[in-house]
Amino acid sequence: MGRRSEALFVACKGHRLGDCGARYNFALVCQQIGLRPRQDYKRHGRGPRIHDLRHTFAVRTMLNWYRSGHDVGREMIKLTTWLGHASPTDTYWYLEAVPELLELAAARITSAAEGEQ
Numbered sequence: 816m817g818r819r820s821e822a823l824f825v826a827c828k829g830h831r832l833g834d835c836g837a838r839y840n841f842a843l844v845c846q847q848i849g850l851r852p853r854q855d856y857k858r859h860g861r862g863p864r865i866h867d868l869r870h871t872f873a874v875r876t877m878l879n880w881y882r883s884g885h886d887v888g889r890e891m892i893k894l895t896t897w898l899g900h901a902s903p904t905d906t907y908w909y910l911e912a913v914p915e916l917l918e919l920a921a922a923r924i925t926s927a928a929e930g931e932q
Contacts (some may be wrong), residue, residue: 841865869898873909874916881919 822831824840832840837887842859845851851862876894880887910916 838865870909872888873906874896874913877910881916881923887920887923907908 824832824837826832826836839857841857841864841875842851844861846853846860846864854860876897877887880890891903891906895903897899898909900906
């Protein structure tokens with residue numbers, strides 16, 4: 816069995832930061848830099864969530880692939896792997912509601928269909 820990877824987020828004592836701790840600390844940093852209003856009683860408040868970083872990464876990666884002419888269908892398995900998903904269908908959920916991605920995909924399909932005629 817392979818060696819366990821090092822944690823990206825760690826607590827002060829050096830151990831892996833759990834899911835709740837990562838979300839709380841991200842929210843706290845967002846409050847400190849003004850992306851979220853300050854809250855009382857250790858509440859998170861509304862604003863950017865740590866999970867939003869995954870969505871942004873997925874969308875920007877796809878946009879870059881479309882813009883640079885990559886075969887997005889072939890590249891999708893990379894994005895699926897990077898996000899830790901078991902299947903590309905799990906990754907599509909991140910991408911389905913982004914108008915610019917839908918436009919680029921439609922343009923690619925239209926162009927391919929016109930080339931076949």
